[in-house]
Amino acid sequence: MSSNPALAIEELSYAYGPKKALDQVSFDVDTGQCAILLGPNGAGKSTLFSLITHLYDSRDGHIRIAGHNIKTDPSQALAKLGVVFQQPTLDLDLSVLQNLHYHAALHGIGRKEATKRIQEELQRQGMFERAAEKVRQLNGGHRRRVEIARALLHRPRLLLLDEPTVGLDVPSRKAMVDHVHELTRTGDIAVLWATHLIDEIHPEDRLIILHAGCVRAAGSVPEVLESTDTTSIGEAFETLTRRREAA
Amino acid sequence: MTVMHYLRAFKGITGRELLRFVHQRERFISALVRPLMWLFIFAAGFRSTLGVAIIPPYETYILYEVYITPGLLGMVQLFNGMQSSLSMVYDREMGSMKTLLVSPLPRWYLLTCKLLAGVMVSVVQAYVFLLIAWLYGIEAPPMGYFTVLPALILSGLMLGALGLLLSSFIKQLENFAGVMNFVIFPMFFLSTALYPLWKIQESSVLLYRLSQYNPFTHAVELIRFALYEQFNLQACLITLGALAFFLAAAVIGYNPSKGMMQRRGGPN
Numbered sequence: 316m317s318s319n320p321a322l323a324i325e326e327l328s329y330a331y332g333p334k335k336a337l338d339q340v341s342f343d344v345d346t347g348q349c350a351i352l353l354g355p356n357g358a359g360k361s362t363l364f365s366l367i368t369h370l371y372d373s374r375d376g377h378i379r380i381a382g383h384n385i386k387t388d389p390s391q392a393l394a395k396l397g398v399v400f401q402q403p404t405l406d407l408d409l410s411v412l413q414n415l416h417y418h419a420a421l422h423g424i425g426r427k428e429a430t431k432r433i434q435e436e437l438q439r440q441g442m443f444e445r446a447a448e449k450v451r452q453l454n455g456g457h458r459r460r461v462e463i464a465r466a467l468l469h470r471p472r473l474l475l476l477d478e479p480t481v482g483l484d485v486p487s488r489k490a491m492v493d494h495v496h497e498l499t500r501t502g503d504i505a506v507l508w509a510t511h512l513i514d515e516i517h518p519e520d521r522l523i524i525l526h527a528g529c530v531r532a533a534g535s536v537p538e539v540l541e542s543t544d545t546t547s548i549g550e551a552f553e554t555l556t557r558r559r560e561a562a
Numbered sequence: 563m564t565v566m567h568y569l570r571a572f573k574g575i576t577g578r579e580l581l582r583f584v585h586q587r588e589r590f591i592s593a594l595v596r597p598l599m600w601l602f603i604f605a606a607g608f609r610s611t612l613g614v615a616i617i618p619p620y621e622t623y624i625l626y627e628v629y630i631t632p633g634l635l636g637m638v639q640l641f642n643g644m645q646s647s648l649s650m651v652y653d654r655e656m657g658s659m660k661t662l663l664v665s666p667l668p669r670w671y672l673l674t675c676k677l678l679a680g681v682m683v684s685v686v687q688a689y690v691f692l693l694i695a696w697l698y699g700i701e702a703p704p705m706g707y708f709t710v711l712p713a714l715i716l717s718g719l720m721l722g723a724l725g726l727l728l729s730s731f732i733k734q735l736e737n738f739a740g741v742m743n744f745v746i747f748p749m750f751f752l753s754t755a756l757y758p759l760w761k762i763q764e765s766s767v768l769l770y771r772l773s774q775y776n777p778f779t780h781a782v783e784l785i786r787f788a789l790y791e792q793f794n795l796q797a798c799l800i801t802l803g804a805l806a807f808f809l810a811a812a813v814i815g816y817n818p819s820k821g822m823m824q825r826r827g828g829p830n
Contacts, residue, residue: 420574
């Protein structure tokens, strides 16, 4: 663990009225790491993401993005954060370029610099030729690529992905998984990827298993397998989530 | 965050709003058809039955069409404010509101930018309406077309802020019909948009009191006086006060720790 992780979560709890959605959640994600947040539906992944993105606020616990506390210093923390939400958030009636310029403006990036970065990111995603098209004309996979390009425009230290492959076909899914892993290998960035699809995990990833609002396991893939005495991630996941249900 | 960052974000938000407005021509046309119907049909029909005495800012007897023109300008802005509110709820349902809220500027600033963008749109609509009214023969003093601009901006801000506040309460688009019934219609009919206060008082003291406390009444009066090159201090102060109240309440409504966002029972 580095002293200044890209994301640090300490004893975070959150409840909807009497219903606890998160209970004492703590974990770190370091730069260069791809952390997979694995959990069944209703595990608390979306609540956790809403707290990290400051759409919600919790009185219990702390969230720090690149060292900035989201509660006391939200501007600096959000400036270091790129997000791809589960639900598409592009404006369908605007072009790819207009959507990206809008995002750049919200992050205070000047027109000239924004044009340069948009070109770079779209080329990286193989979407540069589609820049003038309306988002409505793009398929689901291409829209996701634009959202990733958008999330990276302001050069964040942490990229959050909330089940971004939902609804994509197999080749688009694979391309996305490979691309994001490539980012952590080459860029100065950490990734937190929420999913419930085990085949999206690479062997070198860090695993965080969330179930019923609690972190059931956190560590490298071999560490999690060893602690659960299992041989595959699927088996480990089953064991951890079943044990809780039985309890 | 630098000043340039704030300016760029403002440019980005208003630019997006204008682009959306240009793309939605039907919205522009329907926003104009509504007050024009009132002007061409309702006002013409009631011209002879509703006599209007000489009241400030008018210095002579006026036709009913002349009287309701400022009220219809208010109507354009009232509907535009609610339209912005509707589009905020739509943005939230579609997820694009999240893009705005996770950007690194203070939330009050982002919401104010959104509000100003909506006001720009409503001012354009108001001037197009004034042009058509002028072609129809309803003429204000030439300077009035300039002096009405600050009044339109202030009333547009107040009604936009009300829309913003409502959007923080409305859970789904379907609930919007209630806004029409419980906000737009009472605000419009219980105001000086269609008849002067003394006329309402003649019929019912209760309705007169309600109209007096309606901020829309004061927005309409502010516009009416400004269109005739006069300044109505009372109307201006009340409109400003209502703006401050609605905007502050809307910012609280969108605040992650205090507002309605997280009382809805789960992430959407």
